Amino acid sequence: MAGAFTLVLSMHRPWLGADPCPEDEWLLASLAGCYLPLVDLLERLREDGVRAPVAVAISPTLTAMLDDPVRRARLHRALADREAACSRAPDRPGEALSFHRERFKAARLALEGSACDIPGRLRALEEDGCIDLLACAATNALLPLLPQPKALQAQLRLAAAEHRRRFRGAAAGLWLPECGWDRRVGPAAAEAGFEYVFLEHHALERARPRPRCGAYAPVRATGGVFAFARDPELVRAAARLGPYAHPDYAELAFDVGPEIGDGRPMGLHTRKVGTKGTLADKPPYEPAAARAAAETQAEEFAQAIEARAARLALELRTRPALTAAFEAELFGHEWLEGPYFLERLLRRLAAGTNAQPKLPEWVLAHAPEAEEVEPECSTWGPGGYLDPWLRDENAWVVPHAHGLTERMLELAARFGPKAEAYPSPLEERALDACARLTALAQASDWGLLAGSRRQASWAGESLAKLVSSFLTLRGQLEERAVDADALAKAERASRILPDADFRVYA
Amino acid sequence: MDAEFRRSLPPLHPEPHAVPQPAGLPPGYGHEKLVALPRDSRWVWLYWEMAPAKLARILGQGKILQPELHLALAETRKPVKEQGCYLEASTAWIEALPGETFYVELGLADFGRPFTVLLRSEPFRMPWGDELRERTRPSLELPDELKRVKPPKSE
Numbered sequence: 128m129a130g131a132f133t134l135v136l137s138m139h140r141p142w143l144g145a146d147p148c149p150e151d152e153w154l155l156a157s158l159a160g161c162y163l164p165l166v167d168l169l170e171r172l173r174e175d176g177v178r179a180p181v182a183v184a185i186s187p188t189l190t191a192m193l194d195d196p197v198r199r200a201r202l203h204r205a206l207a208d209r210e211a212a213c214s215r216a217p218d219r220p221g222e223a224l225s226f227h228r229e230r231f232k233a234a235r236l237a238l239e240g241s242a243c244d245i246p247g248r249l250r251a252l253e254e255d256g257c258i259d260l261l262a263c264a265a266t267n268a269l270l271p272l273l274p275q276p277k278a279l280q281a282q283l284r285l286a287a288a289e290h291r292r293r294f295r296g297a298a299a300g301l302w303l304p305e306c307g308w309d310r311r312v313g314p315a316a317a318e319a320g321f322e323y324v325f326l327e328h329h330a331l332e333r334a335r336p337r338p339r340c341g342a343y344a345p346v347r348a349t350g351g352v353f354a355f356a357r358d359p360e361l362v363r364a365a366a367r368l369g370p371y372a373h374p375d376y377a378e379l380a381f382d383v384g385p386e387i388g389d390g391r392p393m394g395l396h397t398r399k400v401g402t403k404g405t406l407a408d409k410p411p412y413e414p415a416a417a418r419a420a421a422e423t424q425a426e427e428f429a430q431a432i433e434a435r436a437a438r439l440a441l442e443l444r445t446r447p448a449l450t451a452a453f454e455a456e457l458f459g460h461e462w463l464e465g466p467y468f469l470e471r472l473l474r475r476l477a478a479g480t481n482a483q484p485k486l487p488e489w490v491l492a493h494a495p496e497a498e499e500v501e502p503e504c505s506t507w508g509p510g511g512y513l514d515p516w517l518r519d520e521n522a523w524v525v526p527h528a529h530g531l532t533e534r535m536l537e538l539a540a541r542f543g544p545k546a547e548a549y550p551s552p553l554e555e556r557a558l559d560a561c562a563r564l565t566a567l568a569q570a571s572d573w574g575l576l577a578g579s580r581r582q583a584s585w586a587g588e589s590l591a592k593l594v595s596s597f598l599t600l601r602g603q604l605e606e607r608a609v610d611a612d613a614l615a616k617a618e619r620a621s622r623i624l625p626d627a628d629f630r631v632y633a
Numbered sequence: 634m635d636a637e638f639r640r641s642l643p644p645l646h647p648e649p650h651a652v653p654q655p656a657g658l659p660p661g662y663g664h665e666k667l668v669a670l671p672r673d674s675r676w677v678w679l680y681w682e683m684a685p686a687k688l689a690r691i692l693g694q695g696k697i698l699q700p701e702l703h704l705a706l707a708e709t710r711k712p713v714k715e716q717g718c719y720l721e722a723s724t725a726w727i728e729a730l731p732g733e734t735f736y737v738e739l740g741l742a743d744f745g746r747p748f749t750v751l752l753r754s755e756p757f758r759m760p761w762g763d764e765l766r767e768r769t770r771p772s773l774e775l776p777d778e779l780k781r782v783k784p785p786k787s788e
Contacts, residue, residue, distance in 0.1 A: 272670065274668060310758075503761055504671075504760040511673070512673040513671070513673065514672055517672040522678055522724065523724075526661075526662075526668075526680050526682070527658060529668065531662075533664050587658075588657075591655050591657035592657070594657070594658055
């Protein structure tokens, strides 16, 4: 075998709060388009005896939203509405409505049964050795943006505890949101019990000292954790894939939903990208042709990976470890044909010998002794560092996350294990709710969304709700007069990390 | 996401400008502080919080005091850059050098008198960027074109 190929998929959606909002559509589209098809394909590989293991991270934010029975009922209704809209629409030949009806029906049926237990199905896949479940920072916080060491530590301790609770075992691997790394992250990850993480390639290319194999072998990073780096060439190659990489792929800008449904987009893409013309002129979408195109591109991508592994093996005189990490939502939500691509890619690589899919632990066990280096600060955002989160239009988010964190640290100091003020059971609940609200305010999503034109106001309002709930509870805790109604409201707004203990900030 | 490291571009508005924030967010959290966050290998985003009474007192003194940000090397405490700012804006950008550790002071310059420090940031290290990749240590002085206000004071 010339090289090892490690595929890492990170599943995460921004916190949508307790109340219905138009952004619920993200979760629906990801569930129907990505999470269910992805788990289905991993199970098919297992049943077919294909050894193509994948590392998968699922964020506690996402699992909490998928757990919520009220939200699930809403998703169920929305899926049923879409099926009905597809059935009601006049039967226009070649509009692929039956294809969309079937995929929404599959998702609706999954919600009615146990198939929608995505974490449970992932756990079973891990038990069978088909995937490696990575923990994910508690609320997808961008760790380099947390100046307080205790806040960084809390994100990772909460992540480890939630993973143990959810998956009945400790995670060796940690998914760093946005591949965010600075020199404080390694020690905090090691302290929380993690053994390896994934970084952007320039973190190792600019590491001190620069590792001999660059991004193609895990290193022992600051704090003792092992670090894998995304392969820069695969990053570039993958950037040429996606929803507009082939004229047969679905044109995501064309949605027949507003025409046949309740006026809103419904993910009913019935035209294909084509080669020219306006949206109205686009040719009809043909699912079978789109699938064939995705599978052909997967074959080509697999050949490129194998050729690259063979070349690197000669250059480096060792077995290179090629790591490709993506947001899972790329496959199926942002790129309708993504799951077909992924399945063919994994089958093809598993059948070959030059870049067989391997889990990080296998790579660590078979790699030469890891070099000790200090990786450079990095994220996988454009620019390679913090640019997407620190812009004129969205940097205002940061002081609020910091402000809540400082206040939370004060509360933990006042009521924590070394303090004189012992909290009553109601206060204890309020403190735990404050800890969850603080962690949610630290999510990297708010900055990204605040920087986008369409979601900026929703992101601002969502953050303001978290901050307001926190400050209300904090004021009541200061006066030692927690109001049960305010607490219930705050708990409803932060139904995540059920075992969170505020002392994690002490 | 594609994280190809590119040459750092300046922020869109290096000078502070008002960005509307959603209603319901407090103007501050009651902690005086100056926080410096390196955005990339060149630019640092700063924000600060000052007690409203203190801010009002400074602004109402009637003296001609120039609020300034001083960028200094953490190792030697040597100032390398001074830049005017607006106290009320509570945020600013400052340009620094890759690979070095700095801190920033926010204070008041009074003609002929020592700089009065109001707030000081924690030290922060700038990441390396492509343009200085081959250099083991940057010059301790910023290039002339980056000194926008006045040259560093000698020790």
